[in-house]
Amino acid sequence: MKFEINAKDPKSRARAGELNTDHGTIQTPIFMPVGTAGTVKAVHTRELKEDIKAQIILGNTYHLYLRPGLEILQQAGGLHKFNGWDKPILTDSGGYQVFSLSGTRKIKEEGVTFKSHIDGSKHLFTPENVMDTQRKIGADIIMAFDECTPYPCDFKYARESMEMTHRWLQRCIDRVDSTDPLYGYNQELFPIVQGSTYKDLRMQSAEVIASKNRAGNAIGGLSVGEPAEKMYEMTEIVTNILPEEKPRYLMGVGTPANILESIALGVDMLDCVMPTRNARNGMLFTSEGIINIKNEKWKDDFSPIDPAIGGYVSTFYSKAYLRHLVRSQEILAAQIASIHNLTFYLWLVKEAREKIISGEFASWKNIMVEKVSRRL
Amino acid sequence: MKFEINAKDPKSRARAGELNTDHGTIQTPIFMPVGTAGTVKAVHTRELKEDIKAQIILGNTYHLYLRPGLEILQQAGGLHKFNGWDKPILTDSGGYQVFSLSGTRKIKEEGVTFKSHIDGSKHLFTPENVMDTQRKIGADIIMAFDECTPYPCDFKYARESMEMTHRWLQRCIDRVDSTDPLYGYNQELFPIVQGSTYKDLRMQSAEVIASKNRAGNAIGGLSVGEPAEKMYEMTEIVTNILPEEKPRYLMGVGTPANILESIALGVDMLDCVMPTRNARNGMLFTSEGIINIKNEKWKDDFSPIDPAIGGYVSTFYSKAYLRHLVRSQEILAAQIASIHNLTFYLWLVKEAREKIISGEFASWKNIMVEKVSRRL
Numbered sequence: 001m002k003f004e005i006n007a008k009d010p011k012s013r014a015r016a017g018e019l020n021t022d023h024g025t026i027q028t029p030i031f032m033p034v035g036t037a038g039t040v041k042a043v044h045t046r047e048l049k050e051d052i053k054a055q056i057i058l059g060n061t062y063h064l065y066l067r068p069g070l071e072i073l074q075q076a077g078g079l080h081k082f083n084g085w086d087k088p089i090l091t092d093s094g095g096y097q098v099f100s101l102s103g104t105r106k107i108k109e110e111g112v113t114f115k116s117h118i119d120g121s122k123h124l125f126t127p128e129n130v131m132d133t134q135r136k137i138g139a140d141i142i143m144a145f146d147e148c149t150p151y152p153c154d155f156k157y158a159r160e161s162m163e164m165t166h167r168w169l170q171r172c173i174d175r176v177d178s179t180d181p182l183y184g185y186n187q188e189l190f191p192i193v194q195g196s197t198y199k200d201l202r203m204q205s206a207e208v209i210a211s212k213n214r215a216g217n218a219i220g221g222l223s224v225g226e227p228a229e230k231m232y233e234m235t236e237i238v239t240n241i242l243p244e245e246k247p248r249y250l251m252g253v254g255t256p257a258n259i260l261e262s263i264a265l266g267v268d269m270l271d272c273v274m275p276t277r278n279a280r281n282g283m284l285f286t287s288e289g290i291i292n293i294k295n296e297k298w299k300d301d302f303s304p305i306d307p308a309i310g311g312y313v314s315t316f317y318s319k320a321y322l323r324h325l326v327r328s329q330e331i332l333a334a335q336i337a338s339i340h341n342l343t344f345y346l347w348l349v350k351e352a353r354e355k356i357i358s359g360e361f362a363s364w365k366n367i368m369v370e371k372v373s374r375r376l
Numbered sequence: 377m378k379f380e381i382n383a384k385d386p387k388s389r390a391r392a393g394e395l396n397t398d399h400g401t402i403q404t405p406i407f408m409p410v411g412t413a414g415t416v417k418a419v420h421t422r423e424l425k426e427d428i429k430a431q432i433i434l435g436n437t438y439h440l441y442l443r444p445g446l447e448i449l450q451q452a453g454g455l456h457k458f459n460g461w462d463k464p465i466l467t468d469s470g471g472y473q474v475f476s477l478s479g480t481r482k483i484k485e486e487g488v489t490f491k492s493h494i495d496g497s498k499h500l501f502t503p504e505n506v507m508d509t510q511r512k513i514g515a516d517i518i519m520a521f522d523e524c525t526p527y528p529c530d531f532k533y534a535r536e537s538m539e540m541t542h543r544w545l546q547r548c549i550d551r552v553d554s555t556d557p558l559y560g561y562n563q564e565l566f567p568i569v570q571g572s573t574y575k576d577l578r579m580q581s582a583e584v585i586a587s588k589n590r591a592g593n594a595i596g597g598l599s600v601g602e603p604a605e606k607m608y609e610m611t612e613i614v615t616n617i618l619p620e621e622k623p624r625y626l627m628g629v630g631t632p633a634n635i636l637e638s639i640a641l642g643v644d645m646l647d648c649v650m651p652t653r654n655a656r657n658g659m660l661f662t663s664e665g666i667i668n669i670k671n672e673k674w675k676d677d678f679s680p681i682d683p684a685i686g687g688y689v690s691t692f693y694s695k696a697y698l699r700h701l702v703r704s705q706e707i708l709a710a711q712i713a714s715i716h717n718l719t720f721y722l723w724l725v726k727e728a729r730e731k732i733i734s735g736e737f738a739s740w741k742n743i744m745v746e747k748v749s750r751r752l
Contacts, residue, residue, distance in 0.1 A: 038700065042707040046688060068675070068700040075676050082678075082697055299444070300451050302458075312422060321458055324414065324444040331418040331710055 001140075001188045001215040003247050009355075011362035013239060013266035016353045019216070019247050021140045022185035023080070023088040026055045028247060028268040029352055031259065031345045032090060034276065037063045038083045041276050042331075042338040045084045051312050052342045053350075056088040056140075058271050061133055062097030065123075066116050070136045078138025078183045090190075090271075091139035092251075093130050096148050107147065109164065127171035131189070135182050143218065144172045146192045151225040158196035165194045166208050173212060190249060192220040193238050197230050206241035216269075217242045218249040223258070223272075232261055239266035256285055256348055256372035260365045263352050275345050279337035282326045285344045289374040291319070293337070298323045305340050309347040313339040348372070377516075377564045377591040379623045385731075387738035389615060389642035392729045395592070395623050397516045398561035399456070399464040402431045404623060404644040405728055407635065407721045408466060410652065413439045414459045417652050418707075418714040421460045427688050428718045429726075432464040432516075434647050437509055438473030441499075442492050446512045454514025454559045466566075466647075467515035468627075469506050472524045483523065485540065503547035507565070511558050519594065520548045522568045527601040534572035541570045542584050549588060566625060568596040569614050573606050582617035592645075593618045594625040599634070599648075608637055615642035632661050632724055632748035636741045639728050651721050655713035658702045661720050665750040667695070669713070674699045681716050685723040689715040724748070 007016045017028040033040045033048065035057045040048055048054045059079055068082075076082035079089055098105055098114045105114035111126030127145040134142040146165040149158050169191050176189045191209045195201030209217050219238050222231045235250060242248050249269035250262050259270055275285060284291040286306040291298070301319040313336050325333035348368075355361040383392045395402040409416045409424065411433045416424055424430045435455055444458075452458035455465055474481055474490045481490035487502030503521040510518040522541040525534050545567050552565045567585045571577030585593050595614050598607045611626060618624050625645035626638050635646055651661060660667040662682040667674070677695040689712050701709035724744075731737040 037704045037706060038697070039706050039708045042711070044689075044708070044711065045692070063704075067704055068696070072676060072696060072700070076678055076694075076696065082694075082700075084692055084697075300448060302452055313420075316421070316460055318452075318458075320444070320448060320452065321414070321460075324448070324458075328413045328439075328443055330413060330415050331707060332415045332420065334707055335418070335420065335711065 001186060003216065003245065005245070007357045007359075009264075009361040010359055012264040012365070014263045014352070014356050014361045014365075015266065015268070016356040017247065017268055019268075021088045023086060023140055024055070026088060027353060029263045029349050029356075030055055030269050031349045032056050032058050032269060032271040033342050033345075034058045034060070034271055034273045035083070035085075036060045036273075037067065038079060040338070040342070041280070042334040043276075043342065047339055048085065048342075049087070051339060053346050054087070054342065056090060057085060059089055059091045059137060059139065060097060061091045061094035061130065061137065062101065064091070064137050065094060065133055066118055070133060073138070074136050074182075078136075080138055088140040089138065090141035091134045091137050091143065093134070093143045093145040094125055095130075095146055096252075098125060099148060109167075111145075127168040128175045131172050131175040132179065135179060135187055138183050139187060140185065141216065142176065142187055142189045144169050144189060144191045146194055146220055148221050148224065149194065149196045151197065153196045155198055155201075158198055158201055162194045162196075162201050162205050165192070166205070169209070169212065173214075188215040190214060190216045190218045192218040192251070193242070194221045195234075196221060197226050197234060199234075199237055202234050202237045203241060206238045210242050214246075216247040216249060218251055219267075220251045222250065223252040223254050228258060228261075231258070232265060235262055235267065236265045256345070257369045259345070259348065260352060260369050260372075263349070264362065264365055275341035276338045279341045280334045282333070282337065284337060285341050285372065286376070287344065287347070287372070289371060289376040291376050293319060293323050293326055305336075306344060309344055311339075311343040311347075314343055377562060379592065379621065381621070383733040383735075385640075385737040386735055388640040388741070390639050390728070390732050390737045390741075391642065391644070392732040393623065393644055395644075397464045399462060399516055400431070402464060403729060405639045405725050405732075406431055406645050407725045408432050408434050408645060408647040409718050409721075410434045410436070410647055410649045411459070411461075412436045412649075413443065414455060416714070416718070418656070418710040419652075419718065423715055424461065424718075425463070427715060429722050430463070430718065432466060433461060435465055435467045435513060435515065436473060437467045437470035437506065437513065438477065440467075440513050441470060441509055442494055446509060449514070450512050450558075454512075456514055464516040465514065466517035467510045467513050467519065469510070469519045469521040470501055471506075471522050472628075474501060475524060485543075487521075503544040504551045507548055507551040508555070511555060511563055514559050515563060516561065517592065518552065518563055518565045520545050520565060520567045522570055522596055524597050524600065525570065525572045527573065529572045531574055531577075534574055534577055538570045538572075538577055538581050541568070542581070545585070545588065549590075564591040566590060566592045566594045568594040568627070569618070570597045571610075572597060573602050573610060575610075575613055578610050578613045579617060582614045586618050590622075592623040592625060594627055595643075596627045598626065599628045599630050604634060604637075607634070608641060611638055611643065612641045632721070633745045635721070635724065636728060636745050636748075639725070640738065640741055651717035652714045655717045656710045658709070658713065660713060661717050661748065662752070663720065663723070663748070665747060665752040667752050669695060669699050669702055681712075682720060685720055687715075687719040687723075690719055
């Protein structure tokens with residue numbers, strides 16, 4: 001998995017790059033739509049590719065492991081074959097969902113035991129079996145098994161958790177390096193920096209992660225409730241240490257403004273459920289600002305949702321029509337809003353990339369952050 | 377609105393025709409997807425046109441009148457402009473929904489008073505204002521305001537109701553003929569035959585409706601719980617009387633087998649919520665038979681849903697993947713199943729048309745009725 005840097009912004013740490021995978025090249029900075037259970041909610045595979053122009057999507061190991069289960073996924077020949085998405089897939093380690101969705105869970109050095117939120121059945125995730133699981137799902141990029149600490153988190157817990165995450169990482173590496181890809185294409189492991197909101201822990205963790213010399217590196221444990229300033233501060237500390245020549249993935253981030261600010265700090269890859277989850281609640285991100293489409297003011301606005309970003313959905317349907325669908329609780333409302341929001345997110349990172357290449361990113365970013373954050 | 381008959385099947389009453397509207401030509405026999413609240417549920421306008429290859433869709437006057445309301449629809453320039461569907465639209469009269477959805481309703485000679493199922497507000501539908509409403513919605517084909525009798529229905533009620541429907545029809549005609557189209561294209565009224573399951577009432581009603589000499593004629597009050605044989609018997613009686621040279625629309629029908637049998641009796645147009653409603657419950661109609669996709673047997677069937685009928689959804693997604701989506705209660709499940717079922721219905725009537733033209737309809741129909749009715 002080769003990463004090439006095409007351009008660096010002169011006035012920020014932003015860079016434009018290309019990450020080559022066996023399922024094609026990803027142009028960075030990139031936003032990765034979240035496909036929890038093998039589907040980006042309310043979006044067809046074709047729409048993801050042709051309308052949204054996604055280049056890589058996420059799968060959630062926790063969800064896919066429980067349903068449809070590894071047996072079905074292996075019989076299908078992996079997730080790409082199962083859902084028809086033939087571009088790169090990144091899977092998380094399942095750790096985050098085990099902590100957030102599973103009612104009862106026990107963290108031990110060996111791993112985490114938890115109960116399924118679907119049927120209450122008991123399961124054990126270890127660094128080793130989570131590597132095997134992600135191989136079976138068929139991810140191009142496999143995430144290390146870590147503990148994502150909550151916010152706030154006391155220093156002692158954050159330090160001990162980080163140290164365990166580092167020990168788990170070595171077990172992940174040992175497992176991945178002693179096993180083979182399952183479906184004929186390369187599967188690369190990305191380790192994850194933890195350390196909560198503690199500067200020294202973040203530095204320490206970034207050093208450890210950098211020393212492992214993997215194909216890419218991730219920053220976890222942010223966007224979990226801390227103030228945005230804290231998140232940027234931690235991200236900057238970490239991107240200063242993580243190697244320049246490897247892609248950097250900031251996990252679970254965020255709003256359009258968060259994304260632009262993180263790119264300015266040297267982040268190359270991001271993911272978040274926000275564009276799809278908020279879409280299902282009638283919240284639209286547009287190139288002009290944020291729209292709550294349920295508001296009365298849109299009832300007779302027959303202009304397209306966001307003509308500036310292009311794409312079928314954003315140029316074809318009017319705000320008034322979408323508002324009507326949302327109020328009528330029509331499924332199509334979720335479809336249109338999800339496709340629109342993802343189209344906007346992908347448009348935004350593409351614009352960012354172009355501005356990095358043309359050397360105008362920093363000033364453009366400051367204007368855009370204000371624009372995309374305002375409420376219309 | 378000109379109707380041309382291209383071919384007649386030598387061994388049945390089936391015919392292939394073309395109905396010319398100001399929004400394009402409809403090739404008959406045709407199935408019309410139901411777009412209740414201005415959207416065919418879970419289906420994008422583009423998919424309706426390019427994947428499903430729908431030629432005309434329905435809108436429900438009751439739903440559209442209540443939400444978004446006539447003011448918004450008129451400001452939009454009619455339903456075509458509002459939802460982006462630029463082919464023909466037929467609207468029902470709202471009568472059926474007033475009777476089935478509205479809690480309290482009172483039928484009088486003047487019209488029907490009812491309470492909205494959304495907010496309990498009180499409304500009055502009359503033959504006259506329902507014509508105005510359909511003009512405002514912007515239908516190419518406007519349906520007469522009638523009473524759809526339930527099944528079973530005693531003879532006296534059926535007769536009196538039919539007689540009122542005939543009186544209402546004259547009021548509809550007077551109103552339509554004394555008002556102009558609102559959006560620059562022709563809007564034609566179709567009267568509706570009633571008479572429950574009584575042969576003499578059906579004959580009487582068909583004679584009255586035929587005598588009005590409108591651009592097309594409809595058969596209502598069937599597919600409301602009566603045995604299929606009774607429905608075919610009534611349909612046959614009526615199609616024997618309704619003029620040959622006008623399109624015949626059998627309302628609210630039905631299963632794939634019902635559709636083929638009705639075509640054989642001389643029906644040209646049909647609509648039903650079944651393909652979309654059943655899709656949302658995991659029931660698929662295919663060229664090989666009926667599939668309950670929730671069944672265990674499909675869990676590792678990685679073959680496409682129905683490659684024989686063509687189209688993106690039916691050839692791209694596997695049965696196992698769709699089953700997974702249904703079990704995971706993913707919105708995409710409703711989308712895939714709805715598009716598939718509608719693609720199948722449109723494929724079926726297109727096949728029927730081709731068989732009528734090639735003179736093989738009757739024998740093909742008998743084989744297909746068995747095939748599409750079996751449970752896989």
